[in-house]
Amino acid sequence: MKYCMECGTKLEERFLKNEGMVPYCKTCEAYRFPVFSTAVSMEVLSPGRDKILLIKQYGKDRYILVAGYVNKGENAEDTVVREVKEELGLTVTDLHFEKSEYFAPSNTLMLNFSCVVDSESLSHISEEEIDSCRWFTLEEAAENIAEGSLAGIFLTRFISKQKSV
């Protein structure tokens, strides 16, 4: 971020106690902390919690987790419920925060949740947003998730946590 998002003045670095060097706008007399996006991704679990839904998206032939950006003014839990409804047509009955990771390529803080849905029905999938999707057992999901992806890191962590319970 080189310019103030309010007035367009070129930002300069200024020291802020307990924070270090932070971009500062002389015109607004305000510190401008770096801006990033926030998104959620989900291990979507079947009602029996024994299967995970993976999706293919954006024309790519690899399975990933359901995900979406958090809207301004929305809390992350509501984003999980909204995205599952919009993309899958399913209702979330339970959800838990799992782990967060900063994803530099899209300047996004990814919040990973696990959530349980009310049905295994895939008849209300959004064809605009999802190319294809399938329910997998936990073991199958670990084998089929896109290798080296952030989704894969979240899923692997989630599955190993289930095994240790």
Ligand SMILES: [Zn+2]
């Ligand atoms: Zn300004």
